[in-house]
Amino acid sequence: MSTTGAVTTAITLTEQDLDLYITHAPTRDWLTGPGLPDVSDLLTFEALRTDGLRTVADSTGDPGALTAGLRDRLVIGGLLTPEGTEGESVLLDGATGAVTTTFFLHDRPDLMSTRPLAPSLRALVACAAATEELAELRGQFAAYAGRHGTEAAAQASRQLLAVFEEAAADGAAAGGGVAVPPYWKMAALIRPLALVAGPGTRSGLALDLPPRLLDREFGPGRPACFEDVDFPASLTHEPTRRFLRETGLPEDGTLLTLDTDVRLPTLAEYYADEDAGGVRPADLPPRAAQLIRLGHLVDDHSLLVDGATGEILDWSEGDGVLRPLNTDVSTLAFTLWLLRRERAIDRELDHELTTEAYDQLAATMIRVLRSVDPTGSAVQPVDWHYWTHLFQDETAGIL
Structure with a gap:
C-alpha cells in the first residue's frame, strides 16, 4: 500500500x-x-x-x-x-x-x-469530486461563483444530478441498477440550495434573500412583518429592524410561533409580564433587557435577537442557557426556508429521503446551513446548537 x-x-x-x-x-x-x-x-x-x-x-x-x-x-x-x-x-x-x-x-x-x-470506485470518486466542486464553486461548477438565486440553484442541481445519473448508468452497463442512491440524490437536490441567497450587500445582514423568496415558499402574506411601534427601544440594529419591517419571518405555528399579537418584549419584560413559571430575574441571562423575544421554538426554547448586534439567540428555559442560534435574521429566515423547501422536495419524492436515509439527509442539511451560516460549526463552535440537534433528531420529525 x-x-x-x-x-x-x-x-x-x-x-x-x-x-x-x-x-x-x-x-x-x-x-x-x-x-x-x-x-x-x-x-x-x-x-x-x-x-x-x-x-x-x-x-x-x-x-x-x-x-x-x-x-x-x-x-x-x-x-x-x-x-x-x-x-x-x-x-x-x-x-x-x-x-x-x-x-x-x-x-x-x-x-x-x-x-x-x-456501482464502482470510479463512480464513487466522480460523485464525491463533483459534490466537493459544487461546495467550493470550482472545477465544473466554477461558473456559479458570484451567481445566486433560485434559477442558479436549479441549474446547479440539474448539472450535479446529471453527474450522478451518468455514474449510475455505468453501473447499469455492468449489470447494476440505474437508480441514483439516496445519498447522492439528496446532495443533488439539497446542497445547491446554498446558492439561493447571496452575501449581504444590500441588506447589511449576512445574506441577501431573493425578493419574495419567503412569499413564494410559504404563501403571500405568510411571513409576519412588524412595525416600528412593535419594537422596543433596545432594538437599535437598523438592518434587523428593516428586515423585520419589510421582509418578515415565516411562522408555521409548530416549529416557530412569533409574538405578533403584542409589542415585542425584551426577555426581562416577558418574564415580568407572563407567568414566570419559576424563572426568577436572577435566572435570566446577562443583558436580558437588551435581548428581544421574537417568539418561541419547539421544546420551550425562546427565539431572541440581540437588539444592539442583531445576533439571533436561543434561550432554553429548561436549563437556563443562552446559546447562539443564527448569525442574524437573514440566516434565520434562510434556515426556515431551507426546512420548508426540504419538506417539499421529500414530498415530491414520496418521502424517499426521510425513509431511506434520514441520517444522511440530516448531515446534508447541516452542511448546507453551515455553508451560509457558520453558527454551530467547527468554525464557530458552541457546546450545543439547536438546529444541528433538531435536524439530527429523527423522532422529532422536523425534516
Missing part, C-alpha cells in the same frame, strides 16, 4: 494487497492505478492506510451472526459527518466492485444491513 501524487494524493494498493480479497478486474485496476483520495470533505479511506483490506467479518466480534452477503464485504473507509468524524463505514464488494455503507452494530451484528453508495 502506498500514498502517491504531488498535487492530489491518492491511496493505492499493490497486487499483493488485493490477492484473496478482490477478484473484480476493474476494481483491482482502480486500486492499483488512480487509487482513492487521501483527502476528501465527504469520505475518509484512513481504514485502508491503517488496517489494509479487511472484511466485515474480521471487524465484528461475532461474524457468524452476519448475513452471508455482508460477511465478506471489505471495509475501506467511511462517510464523514459535518464535524469531520467518521460515521457510516464504506464497504466494497470484491467480486462486483459495488460500494455500499453500513453502521457497525457490534452488539447485534445480525441486525446490520447495507445501503447503496456507488
